[in-house]
Amino acid sequence: MATVNLTDETFEAVVSGEGITLVDWWASWCGPCRTFAPVFDAASEKHPDIVFAKVDTEGEQHLASAAQIMSIPTLMAFRDGVLVFSQPGALPAAALEQVIAAVRDLDMDEVRRQLDEQQAPRSA
Numbered sequence: 871m872a873t874v875n876l877t878d879e880t881f882e883a884v885v886s887g888e889g890i891t892l893v894d895w896w897a898s899w900c901g902p903c904r905t906f907a908p909v910f911d912a913a914s915e916k917h918p919d920i921v922f923a924k925v926d927t928e929g930e931q932h933l934a935s936a937a938q939i940m941s942i943p944t945l946m947a948f949r950d951g952v953l954v955f956s957q958p959g960a961l962p963a964a965a966l967e968q969v970i971a972a973v974r975d976l977d978m979d980e981v982r983r984q985l986d987e988q989q990a991p992r993s994a
Contacts, residue, residue, distance in 0.1 A: 874924070876933075881933055888951075889949070892920060893946040893947075894943055895925050895934060895942050903960070906943045906960035909960075910924075912963065920970065927939060941958035943959070944958045945958075945969070949978060952978070952985070954976060955972070
């Protein structure tokens with residue numbers, strides 16, 4: 871499956887959908903980004919059930935700022951609209967496969983319960 875280019879207009883709709891969405895934040899001048907790109911593209915071919923998306927931080931500076939991207943490449947993983955992983959740095963293929971497996975294995979009911987606990991007001 872080919873990767874999808876995300877923009878400020880399309881980002882929310884894509885990452886909030888059901889299933890897994892991996893987002894690669896990159897720029898054309900970034901050496902590590904160019905190293906990671908073929909790894910990301912190869913994984914997209916191996917996992918057609920996952921949405922593989924890219925955000926060009928130069929073209930989408932407002933979106934990168936809103937997502938608090940401080941270093942590129944940064945990989946984010948969303949599952950069922952919930953951000954479950956975010957890490958800067960170019961991953962080797964084996965590490966990317968580990969991330970994919972971990973995201974697949976998440977108990978999303980448990981993830982939502984933990985998020986609800988974190989967001990609940992604390993009584994003194």
